[in-house]
Structures are given as structure tokens and as C-alpha cells.
Amino acid sequence: AQSVTQPDIHITVSEGASLELRCNYSYGATPYLFWYVQSPGQGLQLLLKYFSGDTLVQGIKGFEAEFKRSQSSFNLRKPSVHWSDAAEYFCALGNSWGKLQFGAGTQVVVTP
């Protein structure tokens, strides 16, 4: 059975500091992996996606993620966070039929 886990429910980071959000998955084949961001009161927006190829993926808003098959991980990173990065972040696992399974989410708080 496939699954996606985000171990951190809540992360607090200072503005200007680096950010890393963890995502682990379980899937029998090559996974399609995604990171989405949800600002308060809004729907989700795609940050980046991995299908195949280069394991370091660049996304919007200065985010990147690295796919590590040996660790079954797809962690999201940003070198320097801005106050506008405060949001909830969701990792998702997809299949070729277009169905996505979401992790429970990580709430990011940015302090001055």
C-alpha cells in the first residue's frame, strides 16, 4: 500500500534562516511526488513536482526538493525564508491515473 508521511506537524523558523520540511513515502514503483503550499483561507498551490530524471527539483518561490530513492524521501528546502512563506505545506504522492495522496501537512511559522 502506498503512503506519504510528513513527520513534522509544526515548524518555527526565523526570517532569513533556512527551512527544510521532511517527506517520506512508501510506493512500489517510481513515485510521482509533489509539494503543495496552502496559505490561510486558500486552496493549495503546486510548488514543485518530481516524475523522473534529475533528483534535485526547482520550484516556485525559491523552493527546491531532493528525491532520494534510498531513503524514500522527498524533502523540501529553502535557503532563506521570508515572512510570506508562513503557510501549511503538503507533500503528495501520485500515480499515473492522476490520483494524489496527501500527507498530513506541516505548518510553518516564521518569526521576525
Added chain:
Amino acid sequence: NAGVTQTPKFQVLKTGQSMTLQCAQDMNHNSMYWYRQDPGMGLRLIYYSASEGTTDKGEVPNGYNVSRLNKREFSLRLESAAPSQTSVYFCASMGTSHTGELFFGEGSRLTVL
């Protein structure tokens, strides 16, 4: 661009009442989805429609019905609402390439008393 539009944005129901959440997309997408979002549980798929005229159950379909009225519209119906259906509901659509990019509506917050 409107994208994905959901109505209503807020609704309060009493246990046993029925209601329909409406969703429309103007991106000519084939696939449409209904998710519910609950604290600590992420988004869970209720139903989806891979194309006009087809619907399939997702992870949590019990207590819900859907209708893919045409390519643009995908509605979610609660026939007899229960407090456990208090949630935020999101409609989403995806293009034919199945790239995984879901386009979401702004959500519908439903409270069942």
C-alpha cells in the same frame, strides 16, 4: 481567470439535512476531484471524475454522492448530513496530461450541528 469556482463558501447545516456543493472549472480539464480537509489529516479524496460521464470513489466516499454534470461541473451532495462531515471541502481539477498539478478552488467550509 476564474479557474476553479466553488459555492457556497460557508454553510451551516443541521444533522439530517441535505445540501449540494457546486464546483465549476473553466480550464477545459478532464479530471475533477472532491477532497475534504481535516486538521492533522491532510486532504482526503472523496470522489473523483476522470472524464465527463465517469465517477469513482476515493478514500472516504461514505455519506456522499457526486454528479459530473458536464465537462465543467462536478457537484458533491450530502444526502443526510452528519456532524462527522464537518470539514473544509475542496474541489480541484487536473489537465489531460496528468502531470499531477491540481488546480484548487478556495474551499467550502461546512459545519453540521
